[in-house]
Amino acid sequence: MSGFETTGADATVALGRALAPLVRAGDGLVLSGDLGAGKTQLTKGFAAGLEVPEVVTSPTFNILLVHQGRLPLYHFDLYRLEHSDQLEDVDYWGTLEADGVSVVEWGDRFPEAMPLDYLAAHMTITADETREIVLSSQGTRGAELARTWLGACTGLADVVVRNSDSHGGDTA
Amino acid sequence: MSFELRPMTRGDIDAVHEIEHAIFPTPWSRQTFAAEVSIGETRAWLVAVDGDEVVGYGGIMVIGDEAHIMNLAVREDARSKGVGATMLESLLASAVEMGASRATLEVRESNSSAQELYRRFGLSSVGVRPGYYSDTREDAVIMWGDLLARDAASPEAGQELILAIESSCDETAAAVMRGGTELLSSVIASQVDFHARFGGVVPEIASRKHTEAIVAAVDEALEQAGVGFGDLDAIAVTYGPGLVGALVVGVAYAKGVALGTGLPLVGVNHLEGHIFANMLADPTVEPPLVALLVSGGHTSLVHMPEWGVYHTLGETLDDAAGEAFDKVAKALGLGYPGGPILSRLASEGNENAIDFPRAMMRSGNYAFSLSGLKTSVINHIRNAEQAGREVDVPDLAASFQAAVVDVQVSKAVRAAQECGVETFCLAGGVAANPSLREKLHEALADHGIRLSVPPLILCTDNAAMIAQAAHFRFMRGGFLGLDAEAIPNLRLDSEA
Numbered sequence: 001m002s003g004f005e006t007t008g009a010d011a012t013v014a015l016g017r018a019l020a021p022l023v024r025a026g027d028g029l030v031l032s033g034d035l036g037a038g039k040t041q042l043t044k045g046f047a048a049g050l051e052v053p054e055v056v057t058s059p060t061f062n063i064l065l066v067h068q069g070r071l072p073l074y075h076f077d078l079y080r081l082e083h084s085d086q087l088e089d090v091d092y093w094g095t096l097e098a099d100g101v102s103v104v105e106w107g108d109r110f111p112e113a114m115p116l117d118y119l120a121a122h123m124t125i126t127a128d129e130t131r132e133i134v135l136s137s138q139g140t141r142g143a144e145l146a147r148t149w150l151g152a153c154t155g156l157a158d159v160v161v162r163n164s165d166s167h168g169g170d171t172a
Numbered sequence: 173m174s175f176e177l178r179p180m181t182r183g184d185i186d187a188v189h190e191i192e193h194a195i196f197p198t199p200w201s202r203q204t205f206a207a208e209v210s211i212g213e214t215r216a217w218l219v220a221v222d223g224d225e226v227v228g229y230g231g232i233m234v235i236g237d238e239a240h241i242m243n244l245a246v247r248e249d250a251r252s253k254g255v256g257a258t259m260l261e262s263l264l265a266s267a268v269e270m271g272a273s274r275a276t277l278e279v280r281e282s283n284s285s286a287q288e289l290y291r292r293f294g295l296s297s298v299g300v301r302p303g304y305y306s307d308t309r310e311d312a313v314i315m316w317g318d319l320l321a322r323d324a325a326s327p328e329a330g331q332e333l334i335l336a337i338e339s340s341c342d343e344t345a346a347a348v349m350r351g352g353t354e355l356l357s358s359v360i361a362s363q364v365d366f367h368a369r370f371g372g373v374v375p376e377i378a379s380r381k382h383t384e385a386i387v388a389a390v391d392e393a394l395e396q397a398g399v400g401f402g403d404l405d406a407i408a409v410t411y412g413p414g415l416v417g418a419l420v421v422g423v424a425y426a427k428g429v430a431l432g433t434g435l436p437l438v439g440v441n442h443l444e445g446h447i448f449a450n451m452l453a454d455p456t457v458e459p460p461l462v463a464l465l466v467s468g469g470h471t472s473l474v475h476m477p478e479w480g481v482y483h484t485l486g487e488t489l490d491d492a493a494g495e496a497f498d499k500v501a502k503a504l505g506l507g508y509p510g511g512p513i514l515s516r517l518a519s520e521g522n523e524n525a526i527d528f529p530r531a532m533m534r535s536g537n538y539a540f541s542l543s544g545l546k547t548s549v550i551n552h553i554r555n556a557e558q559a560g561r562e563v564d565v566p567d568l569a570a571s572f573q574a575a576v577v578d579v580q581v582s583k584a585v586r587a588a589q590e591c592g593v594e595t596f597c598l599a600g601g602v603a604a605n606p607s608l609r610e611k612l613h614e615a616l617a618d619h620g621i622r623l624s625v626p627p628l629i630l631c632t633d634n635a636a637m638i639a640q641a642a643h644f645r646f647m648r649g650g651f652l653g654l655d656a657e658a659i660p661n662l663r664l665d666s667e668a
Contacts, residue, residue: 009544035499036547040490058491058543060499061341061469062415062660089379089417128551 002150002164003121003134011158012038012131013045018152020049022145023101025071028115029145030107033123038131039105042121046103047073059105063090072100076107084110114138119145175227175255177262180209180217187226188219191247197307200243208242216266220246220255228255232263232275237431237654239267239319241277244286256289264293264319268434273320273654278312280305290315318651320436332405332646335429336639337390339422340414340442341469344385347635348397348404352643353455356397358636361385379417386425393635401433408438408642410445411652412662414469419658427654438642439652442633443470443664444482446599448644449637453626460593461624464584466608467600468494468509473538473583474664475591479644482664485587486538493576494602496542500549500572504565514569515605521566523574526552533579538587545575573607581611588621597624603631 006012019029029046031039040058047056050069059065059077067073074095081087087110096102096115107113107120114120117139124132137146150163180188185205192199208231209217217231230244241263246255267275275295279286287297295317304312330351338345344361394400409426412419430437446465450457459476462485471488491499494511501510506517528548531541549572556563588596596616602608603625613623630637645651 034550035503036543036550040543044490055487055489057488058495060495061492062413064416065661090415091417125550125554128555 001134001162002146003132003162004150004153005126005160005162006038006131006133007158008129009038009041011156012041012133013048014156015133015153015159016042016045016047017049018045018156019145019149020046020070022148022152023050023071025099025101026097027141027145028096028102028104028118030104030114030118030120031123032106032108032120034125037123037125039123042123042133043075043103043105047075050101064095066100072098074098074100074102075105076102077105078109078113079106081109084112087113117141119149175220175222175250175253175258177218177220177259180205180219180229180231182206182209184219184226184229185209188229191226191229191245192243195245195248198305214270216263216270218259218262220250220259222250228259230256230259230263232267234267234270234272237271237273239264239270239272239275241275241290256286257292260289260293268319273318274316275319276314276316278304278314281311281313287313287315290317294318318653320430320434320651330647332643333399333403334406334408334438334639334642334646335390335393335401335404336408336440336635336642337386337422337426338410338442338445338633338635338638339382339386339418340410340412341418341633343633344382344389344422345633345635345638346386346389346393347639348393348399349636349639349643352640352647355452355636355639356399357393357395358634358639359389359393359396360634361389379421382418382421386421390425390429401429404433404435406436406438406642406646407433408440408638408645410442410638411439411656412441412659414442414658414660416658416660419660423656423658427656431654436646437652437654437656438645438650439656440638440641440645441662441664442638443472443474445637445641446631447474447476447597448641449599449626449630449634450597450624452637452640453630454624457595457597457624459595460591461595461597462584462588462591462593463597463599464580464612465600466493466580466598466602468492468498468511468602470600471540471542471580473587475587475593477591480648480650484663484665485591486540486583488540488542489532490541490543491546493540493542493580494600496546496576497573497602497605499546500569503550503553504563504568511602512604515573515607517566518569518573518607521564521568521570523570525564525567526571528552528571528575530575530579533582538583540579540583542576545572573605577605577608577611580608581615584612585615585619585621588616589619594621595624596621599626599631601632604628 044056052067052069059075065075119142120136122134126132135146137143219226220228227250228246231242233240295315297313298316299314301312303309336347347358348356407426407430409422447463459478463474465472471493473485475483497511498509501514506513531544616623
């Protein structure tokens with residue numbers, strides 16, 4: 001697998017921050033994983049890296065929160081949606097194609113919700129303070145983001161980078 | 173001098189032009205006046221006459237909902253007698269009849285008496301056009317004003333009938349209130365047996381569902397109140413914060429009604445509405461006060477030093493309190509939203525069983541953080557499962573709830589003391605939590621601070637609280653233009 005292991009919420013925030021300089025308008029990041037795995041923490045770091053001035057809070061209630069940084073940040077949370085036809089109601093696809101970068105928490109709830117080209121991070125709680133983050137991608141832009149993000153995180157404190165491309169694939 | 177107004181005709185043009193020529197450095201031509209008077213439909217031109225002598229004139233052009241005041245003049249020797257003001261009053265009334273909701277004009281920067289007249293009619297300066305007047309290169313001051321706002325000030329004070337609409341999230345609701353005191357109806361679509369009457373509409377986040385429910389909810393609210401659109405004095409609507417797809421339905425509907433009826437539109441902040449649920453339940457509640465807003469989407473402490481003024485003291489940095497309850501309930505397999513089930517189980521458990529973290533308890537500010545607590549609870553459940561221990565759900569629920577409530581109560585009391593208020597208001601759906609009510613009541617009572625908690629039906633989303641908040645905005649003349657939009661991240665502090 002390719003991805004990361006982080007120890008502590010600060011390391012998860014740092015991961016998000018490292019992704020921010022690599023993205024451009026139209027990019028999509030899909031986050032999945034258990035409650036408490038750190039999806040919102042990662043997004044907080046990402047938003048800070050995008051120079052979003054305000055506090056980024058959980059979008060569970062509002063489904064979509066929009067922040068303005070270097071690029072507009074569309075922060076979706078599909079947790080409360082029950083049917084994929086509700087995606088239309090929140091203008092999901094229109095927003096993905098807009099002028100900003102989208103982060104979709106619980107994007108794996110509906111197969112239809114996956115963008116055509118994206119980077120996905122699945123987050124798992126491995127112990128109280130540690131998280132495993134497995135990357136996957138779709139399309140050339142998603143693959144490029146995965147590759148550059150892995151490279152950008154080398155040397156971050158409390159982050160272990162696992163890159164199956166460069167290490168010949170160690171774990172599944 | 174006495175004078176009266178009548179429409180301008182072609183026969184007045186010579187007299188009008190004479191005044192125009194005497195007072196304006198770059199006067200309009202006779203042809204321009206003749207053309208204007210002959211256009212008709214989108215124009216209103218009038219003259220003020222003393223006997224058969226023209227002493228003043230003015231005209232407007234209406235485009236869509238905008239009235240442009242094109243010209244307004246009073247003969248030098250007829251000034252300071254209210255001719256200008258009377259003509260302006262009449263022109264603006266015509267503008268409203270012609271469908272305008274706003275008025276605009278340009279005036280010479282040096283003409284302070286004209287600007288003063290326009291200000292008296294609710295127009296204010298929004299900018300300048302540099303060098304607009306070709307003769308002197310003088311700047312033009314651009315002024316704008318809301319016509320419906322001044323039109324609405326007319327109903328007998330405190331007796332106005334307001335229809336309020338709320339659709340900021342999961343609920344579609346409508347209410348009718350008279351004079352800010354008499355609630356004539358309050359309809360929440362999900363709680364009405366619409367199935368029998370309208371064929372089954374369950375509102376939710378979907379804008380489509382709000383669209384289906386809103387007409388029925390408004391009709392029901394009007395019917396219960398025994399009034400029709402024609403009896404109303406204003407339309408109020410929640411225009412933020414909330415889910416954009418849900419908000420836009422209420423805002424679009426309210427704008428439609430305002431346009432169709434010519435009634436003024438009052439915009440209410442959803443969080444302000446929650447605070448006003450307290451005034452609705454108990455009319456003796458008034459600022460200065462501090463309110464704790466706790467719901468599925470919000471956790472914030474707000475200082476309200478006087479009517480219409482809000483200072484947000486602190487908010488959650490991550491999850492809202494209601495959201496934390498719901499997510500912990502979900503992790504315990506209690507379903508979603510499971511906050512109410514969790515708080516019921518908590519009443520059977522020992523709140524000292526598990527020592528969960530009290531985040532930000534001693535941070536010295538009013539910010540909240542609940543995501544760390546959520547993660548601690550999830551870790552506790554996971555560790556118990558891995559060790560083969562069974563989780564004592566009531567104990568966990570009680571310990572989690574105590575961790576949430578302790579922080580809220582501690583910050584609430586400190587905020588009330590620091591702001592020096594004697595009234596504290598609880599608002600939002602989590603106000604239903606018995607432990608929060610009880611502990612907050614005790615802690616505030618120790619400091620001689622009174623706690624107001626509305627009945628549960630007013631704590632969750634409803635339109636009655638929006639109507640109550642709208643009453644105060646209406647009385648202060650706070651109106652939205654028909655170009656208003658839903659603002660999903662509307663701040664409370666920016667409201668005046």
